[in-house]
Amino acid sequence: MPARVTLQRHRVAGLLVLAVLLLVVTAAGIAVGARSLPLDAVYHALTCPDGWPLTCPASTPADQIVRELRLPRTGLALLTGLALGIAGALIQGYTRNPLADAGLLGLNAGAAFLAALSIHLFALTRPDQYIWFAFAGALVAGLVVFGVSAVGGGAASPLSLVLAGAAVTALLQALTNAVVLLDPAALDTYRFWVVGTVAGHDIDVLRQVLPFLLVGTVLALVAAPGLNALGLGEDVARGLGVNVGRNRALGLAAVVLLTGAATAAVGPISFLGLVVPHLARMVTGPDHRWLLPYSGLMGALLLLSADIVGRVVARPGELQTGIVLAAVGAPCFIWFVRRRKAVGL
Structure with missing residues (x-):
């Protein structure tokens, strides 16, 4: 059997394994919490004959917990983990930097600044109130970084993106600190x-x-083939018929949308976008057509798993997902680097 066919089958098998693991962890995310629920109670809440999931009247406290708390939380963890995993792989690919994540381009700092500013100016207290400000902050920060990096040269290069992102991040972090220190309620x-x-x-x-x-x-999926060509160099990519400017704009637009929406919803969980692409690359290699789906599924799996761990280790309270990911992920990433297991871009 040709090696290429074998590799394709292994990649497909890996996706199926990740999908099965994701289903198991999703079930655990609905059942496990400060109050663990038996599977029959979860099944009853999900299969109520009068509607699914929120329109069905809660006949038991367990039904209400599942429909109003666990389902939205699990769904949000899955989608934001998926988004951050894909965005991390895209950022590392376009910047050609294996240490790149959402914080590198100023997106997290932009979301944090406008979120803090809106809380200060309008006395917002709920996530659904300031989420649009956080998303707008990430969008504006991304546009500023891309604009600054293209000044003078006519196109944003990987190095100019990193430098512009570092400068914009430092400025926005200083402004955010000023806002929250002036307003204890906003803090x-x-x-x-x-x-x-x-x-x-x-x-x-x-x-x-x-x-x-x-x-x-x-x-992101549309930009993946062109990103593979860009990895060979811009001249080679043009020779293969890739519109370099359009592909880069497409991919960076995907990064802004994915990172901005995820960060606005759950806060800056940047470490996930750093580690997950390295884990996926160990399985798929540098081919972004496979790297992006793997990174998305692994990101969803890790974020939801960290959320479940945070609920269990500090009962009846809980540890925030970002804390769990940093506490567990940082030592693992250091171990990968020291053993040189991370696959190069």
Whole structure:
């Protein structure tokens, strides 16, 4: 059997394994929490004959917990993990930087600044109120970074993107610190969001970010073949018929949509976008047509798993998802680097 066919089958098998694991973890995300629910109670809540899931009247407390709390939380964790995993792979591909993540392009800093500013100016307290400001902040920061990086040269190069992102991030972080230090009330709300968590979000937050996540995912998959060619160099990519400027704009638009929507919803969980592409690349190699789906599924799996762990280890309270990911992921990433297991771009 040709090696190429064998590799394709292994990749497909890997996707199926990830999908099965994701189903198992999704079931655990609905059943496990400060109050664990038996599977028959979860099944009853999901299969209520009068409608699914939120329109069905809650006949038991378990039904209400599943429909109003666990389902929106699990869905948000899956979608934001998917988005951050794909965005991380795209950012590392376009910047050709294996240490790149959403924070590198100023997207997290932009979302944080406008979120803090809106909380300060308008006394917003709920995620569904300031989510649009956070998304707008990520969008504006991304546009500024891309614009600054293209000044003088006519096109944004990987190095200019990194430098512009570092400068914009430093400025926005300073402005954010000034806002939250001047307003203790804003600090109380902001610090819950900035640590990164999927707790405390209802179905409205999921509905608000879903269109942006879907469009961003489609754009990312469309940009994947061209990104493979760009990895060989811009001259080679042009020789293969790739419109370099259009492909880069398409991919970076996907990054802004995915990262902006995910960060606005759950806060800046940048570490996920750094680690997940390295894990996926160990299986798929540098081919972004496979790397992006693997990164998305792994991102969803890791984010939801971290959320479940955070619920269990601190009962009856919980640890925020961003804290769990940083505490577990940082040592693992250091181990990968020291053993030189991370596959190069």
